[in-house]
Amino acid sequence: QIAYLNGLYIPLAEAQISPQDRGFLFGDGVYEVIPVYNKTLFYFDEHLQRLKNSLAATGIANPLSDAQWTDILNTLIEKHSWQDQFIYLQVTRGVQMQRDHMPADCLSPTIYAYTNPLKSLTDDVLAKGVKVVTLEDIRWLRCDIKAITLLPNVMLKLAAKQQGADDAILISRDGYVAEGTASNAFIVKDGKLLTPPTSAKILPGITRLVIESIAKQHHIELIEKELTRDELEQADEIWLTSSTKEALPVTSINGKPVGDGKPGALWQTLRQHYQQHKQ
Ligand code: PDD
Numbered sequence: 695q696i697a698y699l700n701g702l703y704i705p706l707a708e709a710q711i712s713p714q715d716r717g718f719l720f721g722d723g724v725y726e727v728i729p730v731y732n733k734t735l736f737y738f739d740e741h742l743q744r745l746k747n748s749l750a751a752t753g754i755a756n757p758l759s760d761a762q763w764t765d766i767l768n769t770l771i772e773k774h775s776w777q778d779q780f781i782y783l784q785v786t787r788g789v790q791m792q793r794d795h796m797p798a799d800c801l802s803p804t805i806y807a808y809t810n811p812l813k814s815l816t817d818d819v820l821a822k823g824v825k826v827v828t829l830e831d832i833r834w835l836r837c838d839i840k841a842i843t844l845l846p847n848v849m850l851k852l853a854a855k856q857q858g859a860d861d862a863i864l865i866s867r868d869g870y871v872a873e874g875t876a877s878n879a880f881i882v883k884d885g886k887l888l889t890p891p892t893s894a895k896i897l898p899g900i901t902r903l904v905i906e907s908i909a910k911q912h913h914i915e916l917i918e919k920e921l922t923r924d925e926l927e928q929a930d931e932i933w934l935t936s937s938t939k940e941a942l943p944v945t946s947i948n949g950k951p952v953g954d955g956k957p958g959a960l961w962q963t964l965r966q967h968y969q970q971h972k973q
Contacts, residue, residue, distance in 0.1 A: 696773045697808035698766050703773070706808055715804055717786030719793060721843035723804075724748035729812055729937045730779040731972045733771050736937075738764070740900045745783070748840045754787050757803045766807060776811040780938055783807035784842060815939065823945030823957045824860040824934070828923055829853055831864035831872050831895075838894045847875045861934065863926065863947070866895050871921040874934045877942070878902045881921060882931035882960045891918040901935040908967045914960070931958030940968055 695706040716722035726748075728741045735741075742763060749756045758766070767781055788801030833846040854862040854875070863879055864872040871890055873879050878899040880889045887909055892898045909916040926932065930953045932944035941964055943957035952958075 695808065695810075696770065697806065698770055699806050700804060703769065709806070709808075711804060711806070712789045714789050714791055714793075715786055716788060716790055716797065716801070717784065717804060717842060720787075720795070721841070721845075722752075722754075722797070723784055723786030723842045724752055724754065724840050725782065725784040725842050726840060727937050728767070728781040728783070730771055730781060730809070731812075732777050733779075735764075735767060735771070735781075736972065737900050737904060738767075740903055744840060744898065744900065745785075747838075749785060751836070751839045752787075752841070754785060754803055757785065757805055770807060770809045774809055776809075778812040778814075779809045780812045781807060781809050786842070812938065815942070819942065820957065823943035823952075825858070825946040826861050826863050826874075826932070826934075826944050827854055827857045827859040827948050828865050828926065829862040831866045833864070836894055837872070837896055838892070838898060840897060851875045859946075863932075863934075863944075865923055869922065870895075871923065871926050872896050873899075874936075877934035877936040877939065879921075879926075880905065880933040880935060880941070881926060881929035882933075882958060883925070883929055885915075885960070887914055887916045887960065888921060888925075889916070889918055890920055899935060899937075901937055901940060904968070904971065905935060905941065905964065908964065908971055912963075912967055914964075929953070931961055933961055933964075941965060 696703050697706045697709045699709045726741050726745045729736045784806045786804045787797050788803050790798050829850055850862045862875055866872045871879055873896045932952050934942045943961045945952050945955050
């Protein structure tokens, strides 16, 4: 596996950064996860735009032009034989020898990217779906930034596991549904698709955009509105969406079945459209 680090392509196992990197010391950085189907970046412009938004919001200078980003990621893709991949890329504010919360002037961002095989969902997950619990969202108030500081997400994922679930759906301080620990949430009620509107409470998911586009194309009604925990628990279907999982059917919430406890009909339809959309 070959990684890109600060201008060089090197074996992943040999990639090294300074422990004084502000990403390591402060979690001072942002990232993206981009799916690749048939060696082609999927919704790349949207991912690049979100990266630029995250960099602008955190005041980290975008170190590369769009053309340079495109070239690096395509070079990584070509260096690996997998047809379907996912790219992880990260930009931190850079290396600073003096530990100080205040970033020094003139730091050069650390740029890192590598690619992984993208595995399709297992037959077991497709047949049975996943189990979730609802948990209070303990994250910060800028979840729209794709920041590398994922400690709360990791803690919430562990808490879900301790409760016998695969994942958690997070309930914001205002009592409304936010998103999964690494995904956006959708519900189906009476044939309509509903999802929370974008805000600082959630990451504006690119898969969420993909689904929006598919829904429009196939005349599936999609409503953006705040959802209560009751609406979530009483939904006919629940999906969790992300670049690595597409749309994942949730079949159990807080120990109770979602709908009839099997992946739902609209999810099946959406999944077929999604496969076509990838081509
Ligand atoms: N996570 N919300 C959160 C908190 C996420 O971490 C993610 C994705 C999403 C979905 O975004 P998208 O559809 O653009 O992947 C929503 C990635 C996959 C990760 O951290 O690995």
